[in-house]
Each structure stands twice: as structure tokens, then as C-alpha cells.
Amino acid sequence: MSLQRRLLLYLLICAPLVWGLALYFSTQRARHEVNEMFDTELVRLARQVQATLGHGYPGASATLPPAPREGAPDAGDSDVRDLAIAVWSADGKLALSDREGVDLNFRADAQGFIDDEVDGRPWRVYYMRSVDGQWLVAAGQGAYERDELVYGLTVTQVVPWLLVLPVLLAVMAWAVRAALTPMRRLTSELAHRDAQDLRPVPSARAPAELKPLLVAMNGLFQRIEQLLVRERRFTADAAHELRTPLAVLAAQWDVVRHAGTPAERRQAEEKLSAGLRRMERLVTQMLSLSRVESGVLPSLDAEIDWPPIVEQAMSDCLPLAERRRIDLGCEWPPAGTHPMPLLGDGHLMTVLVRNLLDNAVRYAPEGSSVLLRIGREQLEVENDGPPLSAGQLARMGERFYRPEGHHEVGSGLGVSIVRRIAQLHGLELQLGPRADGRGVRAVLQFDAAHR
DSSP states (O other): OOOHHHHHHHHHHHHHHHHHHHHHHHHHHHHHHHHHHHHHHHHHHHHHHHOSTTSSSSSOOOOOEOOTTOOOOTTTTTGGGGEEEEETEEEEEEEEEOTGGGGGGTTTOEEEEEEEEETEEEEEEEEETTTTSEEEEEEEEHHHHHHHHOOOOHHHHHHHHHHHHHHHHHHHHHHHHHHHHHHHHHHHHHHHHHHHOOOOOOTSSSOOTHHHHHHHHHHHHHHHHHHHHHHHHHHHHHHHHHHHHHHHHHHHHHHHHTTSSSSHHHHEEEEEEEHHHHHHHHHHHHHHHHHSSSOOOOSSSSEEEEEHHHHHHHHHHHHHHHTTTEEEEOOOOOTOOOOOOEEHHHHHHHHHHHHHHHHHHHTSSOOOOEEEOSSSEEEEEEOOOOOOOOHHHHHSSTTOOOOOOOOOOOOOOHHHHHHHHHHHTTTTEEEOTTTTTOOOOEEEEEOOGGG
């Protein structure tokens, strides 16, 4: 069901319901006012009759002139047949009454208003006793006379509303359709958009109810655009970086096939193996970078347990360290001090520490040392050797950038991966020389927003 039909259905159900409740309370209020008006008239009539009673009033029963017949020249629009007067003496004898009053019931102890039944019909009767107790005056009126007036007032409200109801529904339908015009315009605009068109939808002139939806849609468009940009950049980088290693592997394979001596073949195979290792590392690093930039990440709410992470990262880097005769070391904070409390994803932090250690081992001089130090507020990895220049430090973290003068196989993506994982965990990476001015020191610490 469309939103427009749903709104009209709700209005069609709720409008008569609300009007019915209003009509009920209006009828009750009208009945109260009518009863109050007629009760006042009955009291006034009873007092007037009592005022005429005195010592000179005849003791025998008397009858008031009959009420004008309906349609008589002096009756007008009135009908007094539903109004009755009766006067009884102290001993209960009827002393005075009109034609209708003879049917009123004598109640010796009555005082005030009583809802009674006269000749099988409901009446409202007011009883009033004289001060000296000689006379009991009763003024009564048929209850149906009051109901007729109340129902007449009610009909005057119902009939016009029923006559106007079709017009009201038509006006409500037009109003609902006009109110939903911005929604239809938005639907039409989005339906005619190209799949590549991720421009924000203008929301300045949109209704207040649509603005949260438009803001959410524009945020979604922005995230999709960022995702597409990352995908295009990753594809372009992959195409650029894989082209050269593949060409080198093809050339080395040709050398292996055409090697004339066992020595030449062995040398060509070693170069081919090194090229395959470089290709494997490049693909692994590119997949890791794609994962951390995809936006689809596990929840980062688990407490990081550093010992197994460090053990796994150092085990992964141990073959490279042994081949280059690098001494791997690790320093922990003093006993009783928790190492760098952090909430995040253990697998991603293992990738981060492994990349820091791998870079430090890969670019350290052979036979030197690499130290991993975990403190209370930060994590440090440092190696020995000549420091990097300011220009090289500024470019660290650029994709596929590798400092010149290093012959070890690398991809140039390690620092990019570290920076991205650190950003996801509220950390920042700082690179620079050690305190003695030598080597490279990588410091991972909480950024200013999370301190």
C-alpha cells in the first residue's frame, strides 16, 4: 500500500472517530444545558403557583383551563401537553391541577426533583411544599420533550457534517497528495540518475521530515564514492606494480630455459625464486591493505592481549632475521605494569606489529639488531644503521615507496598498512631516528583525540 493511500485510510478512520467522540461529549453537554434550563422553569412555575395559594384559596378541587390544542390559533409552535401542574392539600386531596396534572403522583415526603413515570412515560417532576405545610405543589414535564430538543440539536450538527464529508475527504486527498510532492520529486530524480552519479541530493529546501533521510542518503553516497575511489586506486596500483614483477619473472624464466651451463641455470633459478618471493610478498601486502581499507572490519571492542601478538609477529619475521643475521629483541614494561591497554582487533594488531618488525629487519644492516619495546603508553620498534633523511621520512607511508639504496625485496606497502590499522585503533605512527641519531625508530602511540 502506498504512503498516500495509507494516510488517507488513517484519516478516513480517525476523522469520524474523533468527530464521533466530539459529538458524544457535545450531546452530553447539550443534555446538561437543556435539563438545567427546563429544571429552572419547573422551579419557577412551582413557586409562582405556590405564591397564589393563601387562606382565600378554595379548598375544593379545581381544574386549570385546558392547555391549547396543537394547531389551535393561540398555540403557536408550543406544545404544553407535556407540562403538568398539581396542588395537593396536607391530607393528600388534589386541590388544583391542569388536565395533565391529575396524573401526577402524590408523594407526601417528596421534596425537589424526582424522575418519575406518569401514564407509562418518563417524567421529571419538581415537588415543593409550602412553608406552613398546607400545600404540596408539583410541576412536571415529560422527559421525551427534553430528549426531542437534544436530538434536534444533535441532528443539526450531524447532517451538515455528513453532507460535507465527501468534500472534506476530497480536500484531505488533495492535501496529502500535495504534501507528498517532494517525495515524488525525490523518487523521480533518483530513478533517472546514472549509476555513477553520486552527487549529494539538495536538502536545503526539503521538508523537515525528509531532511534526516536526505542527510543519511548523502552520507551513503559519500561512503560509496570513497569506496569506489579506493577500489579504483587499488586496481590502478595493482596493475602498475604487478606489471614490472611479471615482466621480470617472464624474462628470468626465459633465462632458466635457455641456460647453457648448470652454474648459469642455478643463478637464473635463484633470481627467479627471489622474484617469486617478491611477488608473493607484494600480493600479500596488497591484500592486507585492501582488507583494512575495505571498511568491512570486525568490531574493535576486544582487549588486546600483547604477548601472543608479539610472539606471532616475531615468529613470522624470524626466518628473514636469521637469513640476515639480525638479532630480534623485545622489552616489556616493569612487573605489575599493564602493557599499553587497548581495545581493538587482535588479528589486525598482529599484522601491524609484523609489518613494523619486517620493515625494521628488512632495512637494517646485516648482523645488527632490531628491538621491540612495549611500554605503558606506546609501542616502539627501532633498528641500527644510517638514519633516513628528512625527505625520505616525509615520504614514508606513500604506497609502493621504498628508500633508495636497499636491495632487500619489499613492496613499499608496509608503512601504509601500519598507518591505516593504527588509525582504525585511534593510534598514530611517528617515524624518526633513535635517541643517539642512528637507525630508524617507529613509535606507535595514542593520538591526541584518544588521550
